[in-house]
Amino acid sequence: MNAKLTPMVRALSVKKSYGSNEVLKSINLTVHQGEVLCLLGPSGSGKSTFLRCINHLEGIDGGRIYVGDELMGYRQVGDVLYELHSKDIAKQRQSIGMVFQRFNLFPHLTALENVIEAPIGVAGIARQDAIAKAESLLAKVGLKDKANEYPSQLSGGQQQRVAIARALAMEPKLMLFDEPTSALDPELVGDVLDVMRDLAKSGMTMIVVTHEIGFAREVADTVVFMDQGVVVESGNPKEVLDNPREARTKAFLNSVL
């Protein structure tokens, strides 16, 4: 165990349904500071939904999610929960970066403008400082010379790296990755995974929903296998990926590898 035992994310019996369809059935999970957790599982297993619940893009129907010491989306006084004002939820989200499968860069802004928009408009950082920071972040993801290009002029892999830089510009304490390489051409996956690997090495706490078993094996501290809204198996990557205990995990790994 190399984790410094400060919990960053705590999910306590998290439940979520769409109508009668129960997508998350009591998920319990802890991610410690500096830890990289990879969420694996077949599509429809609820892993992306769970990720979106962490920063309250989706509300939950039961349980609690804490990021740091903060209860996401609500304020609890005694046994009573009060819904937070959208401003306060926005505030909570500032310290949680998210990277999407479809990149979701702002197409009307250049790469640099994408990165500085939130620091200036949301965090209130001076424009000069935001630009300096953005330039160093773009350099970090290997796109220094693409700062003034629009997203439509960039390849998928480049767009995703700008999206990572954009999330990092808010100096998050936690990064969520929702299948960051699933929409990419195979030859572009490597560059994005390299950036994520560097980020993990720098000590960032990361939750990654992915199908890249190789990446999970190499970078993850913990691998969690989900199916049909429950955590089937979790542990260090060697245990889960090489000696899975559960039949469902075995079946999934066989189908992916």
Added chain:
Amino acid sequence: MQNTEPGNQHDIVARPLRHPGRIIAAVVITAILAWLVWSLISAPTVNHEIIFKYLFDPLILQGAALTVWLTVLSMAIATILATTLAVMKLSENVLLRIIASAYIEFFRGTPLLLQIVFWGYLGIIFPNIIIGIPFSNVVFFNQPTSVVITSFAAGLIALSLNEAAYSAEIVRAGILSVDSGQSEAAKSLGMSGWYTMRRIVLPQAMRVILPPMGNETISMLKSTSLLAVIAVTELYTTATQISSQNLAQIELLVVAAFWYLVMNTILGFPQRYLERRFGRGFTPQGGGLTRTTRVWSSKPKQTKAGASDER
């Protein structure tokens, strides 16, 4: 950039297909148009001197200026109101949705001319405009309606409120055209709903909103002529007032038509500028800065020579 497409070698040398139908159609249509223009110019009932005399008449120019002013003001007010209505209609609040829908139904469902006359006659329904605290004797403001709402104000209100109903649907369609992933990305960065709308969604929606709004502006410029019924001295009213004295109806209609055409043509320029401005990042190769341009000149000759060599 690869240069291996076969199209670049110009190895097809063929006689172009003839289109005799097109030539005949063009000749016929040109002839009809020429005849129409000529009959209008040569009509003995139309006095050209009067047309030229009034084309730059100060009254006509003032009327045209008022028409532009009315168009700009009412489009500005309508756009703000339309955006508000569109956001209301997309709101989660049922009451706001119902109010916005009812507004749009009402102002689209009744004739503009009727609405103009209504606002012009407002003074008959409410002789005084009183602002105060209801059910008390406190009054901050009390003036005759005719003083506050001049015919210009009545016209402006009528055009703005009516236009807002149409524009609201255009703005709503624009907002809906923006991918929901954009708001999600904005949310995940900690942006508030209003900030997201202003900085992320609306700038992208503009691309969809602008072309139909250009149409609306052109339509508005012409609709100002309806204000003749409440005696706003815009271009059409001025032209008809002059012609009622000198009885040169057709000539002054030609003068008015000329200026309406000129103004609408000029309106196209800001339209194109705005469309380019908000199209940034959406053209096939991003900002259109690195678009590959092909040079066609001189190349065909070379390949023709090459092709004949082969034979």
